[in-house]
Amino acid sequence: MTRTHHPRRLAAALLAGAALLALTACDTGQYPNSIFTKHTEFNADVGSLFGRLFFWGTIVFVLVEALLLYVIIKFRRKPGQAEPKHVHGNTTLEVLWTAIPAVILVFIAVPTVRTIFRTQAKARPDALQVEVIGHQWWWEFRYPEYNVSTANELYLPTGRTVNFALKTADVLHSFWIPALAGKRDLISNHTNFLWFTPDSALGAQSWNGHCAEYCGASHANMKFRVYTVTPTEFDSWVAGQKAPAAYGAVAAPGQSPSPATPGDSAAAAATRSQAGAAGA
Ligand SMILES: [Cu+2]
Incomplete structure (x- = not known):
């Protein structure tokens, strides 16, 4: 193998590897648990911070590796070469390699601290309040504004900030809806908060939620399952939750009510339920 042949083949292999990696990272839509979404300001903020850190990290990596390769190739040992001159310390270099990382750290620290302050700030006062209580091993969601509570199902109106008060009934848990926000821990004798605003363009969609702390x-x-719905759909869901349970009384939209007994008609079921309501 000739000396010029080898680096070229190495470069080709590296390029092919990079192209493959880029292809696998193309479509986040296929990955329901991806955090790389802009569905809420929380994920958009964290995502842009990640992008910025990745950008600076890539520049540092490329510069350091290029310099390393240059030195390895340029100053490699040649036949008949005398022993190189021994040096000890170089003030200019030492000042430089202290100052450059300090500047890089400033570029990283300023947006990081800014994002921390923004995501840890108090939610706006008109936010929808939801109390989240972690149990071994299920989720309780309470909507104090509507006097409604659910288990493992979270309904959120789009375009309105939701403020979660995170508590635990037993051990540590962690609240995480990857496509929307998180994670934040549920700690004994302490209430943590997390807020975000589902984008109003989202419409009716469902999302995965997990406990992210071994419990x-x-x-x-x-x-748990998260449903983002339009504000109108949310109001109708709240009304549905507040309505007393009545078997076969109200047909779901677009469905005929399931009869209580074979041959029972919808009208008969409705009359029976009205009679029941009047008698109550
Ligand atoms: Cu848990």
Whole structure:
């Protein structure tokens, strides 16, 4: 193998590897648990911070590796070469390699601290309040404004900031909806807060939620479902939750009510439920 042939083949292999890596990272839409979304200001803020850190990290990596390769090739040992001159210390170099990382750290620290302050700030006062209580091994969601509570199901109106008060009934848990925001811990005797605003363009969609802190034998089953809905759909969901349970009384939109007994008609079921309501 000739000396010029080898680096060229290495470069080709590196390029092919980089192209493959870029291809695998193309479409985040296929990955429901991806955090690389802009569905809320929380994920958009964290995502742009990640992008910025990755950008500076890439510049540092490329510069350092290029310099390393240059030195390895340029100053490699040649046949018949005398022993190189021994040097000890170089003030200019030492000042430089202290000053440059300090400047890089400033570029990283300023946006990081700014994002921390923004995501840890108090939610706006008109936010929808939701109390989240972690249990071994399920999620309780309370909407004090509407006097409604649910288990493992979270309904959120789009375009309105939601403020979660995170508490635990037993051990440590962690609240995480990857596509929307998180994670934040649920700690005993302490309330943590997390807020975000689902984008108003989202419409009716469902999202995965997980407990992200090992909390015992059934930790892996401690999942929940998040539904983002339009404000109108949210109001109708709240009304539905507040309505007393009545079997077969109200048909779901676009569905015929399931009869209580074979041959029972919708009208008969409605009359029976009205009679029941009047008698109550
Ligand atoms: Cu848990």
